[in-house]
């Protein structure tokens with residue numbers, strides 16, 4: 229991992245549920261600027277584990293727009309090493325190595341006063357979602373729907389905080405709790421019943437893989453454009469001693485001499501150096517597409533393959549659906565043929581603010597054009613009636 233790491237001190241530990249604890253982190257004054265973050269971002273923690281370093285991401289559940297200390301919540305994963313270790317061992321006064329905030333699961337400031345916001349959280353998926361929720365309440369006038377699925381009422385992380393927010397913002401915040409213990413797993417029908425404004429809303433999903441898939445399916449069925457759907461997947465990276473490289477002889481692949489990368493609204497031509505990843509080549513060309521873990525699990529470096537083919541060494545951060553629609557991780561991709569290769573790192577599937585802005589702007593223009601057209605048709609009819 230090449231991201232910047234610093235030691236942060238644990239200043240509070242709260243048991244949120246039987247299998248989840250939250251940790252507040254103290255950032256020394258000289259690092260405050262580096263740890264400024266956007267709601268929905270995460271920190272990557274590095275811990276020594278049986279002779280090597282392991283890394284795990286945890287989303288910030290605190291809100292940067294309120295006077296809140298940095299906070300994460302870690303839910304035990306059965307058989308999981310770091311999540312159980314943190315729950316069992318981390319105490320006030322301990323120091324832990326953490327990256328600066330990263331991630332693209334964030335609100336687009338350009339749509340802050342517009343689109344209704346739909347948030348879907350399954351279990352510990354509430355961590356970035358509650359940060360987005362608090363930020364949208366603090367900085368926008370958007371209406372917000374939160375669908376929050378849990379096994380049982382006593383496994384709801386941040387239950388009191390969610391209740392308090394509903395009490396304070398009942399005019400524009402609606403929360404639908406779902407408990408598996410009461411009615412089985414969440415269904416598409418139930419999800420559909422909570423949807424409206426599917427043409428202009430923005431949809432954020434975080435939770436277990438099956439939960440994400442269900443919500444994505446329901447949104448697909450409701451006709452929500454994929455550009456308006458934002459997903460955060462909670463996965464662990466492979467351990468450094470288990471990363472399997474070289475199973476495929478990448479040196480034997482044909483590759484184009486250069487590739488095109490859409491970034492910040494412009495197409496850039498990037499020389500390709502055989503054996504290097506597309507991210508490495510972009511960096512060598514002084515470009516800086518979003519990235520964080522460089523190991524295929526955070527999803528910060530996603531780009532759409534427009535033409536050509538790539539081979540990904542690993543792709544934990546992507547679902548089969550992502551791969552089927554041409555999403556690739558720049559940090560794991562190398563060209564897999566000599567065909568011209570074009571990628572789009574601005575694509576809204578990866579939610580860069582500028583891209584979402586243009587997509588939202590496009591929709592607003594389409595709606596405005598439709599309204600003008602309807603007005604003209606109505607005007608013509610009125611004129612005909614008058615004459």
Ligand SMILES: Cc1cc2nc3c(=O)[nH]c(=O)nc-3n(C[C@H](O)[C@H](O)[C@H](O)COP(=O)(O)OP(=O)(O)OC[C@H]3O[C@@H](n4cnc5c(N)ncnc54)[C@H](O)[C@@H]3O)c2cc1C
Pocket residue numbers: 270284285286287288300301302303304305306307308309310311312331352355356460461462463464465525526
């Ligand atoms: C961007 C991002 C944000 C995240 N935010 C949060 C958050 O806010 N809160 C949160 O709780 N989690 C979050 N996660 C998930 C978190 O990073 C970890 O993946 C999670 O805590 C599990 O880590 P672990 O070390 O406990 O489990 P691991 O040790 O990684 O194990 C995970 C699973 O794999 C199994 N396993 C482990 N080793 C093996 C093996 N050798 N063979 C077979 N199976 C094995 C385990 O039994 C377990 O079921 C986030 C992840 C990402 C990518």
Ligand code: FES
Pocket residue numbers: 518519520521522523524525526527528529530545557558559560
């Ligand atoms: S930088 Fe994390 S997946 Fe590529």
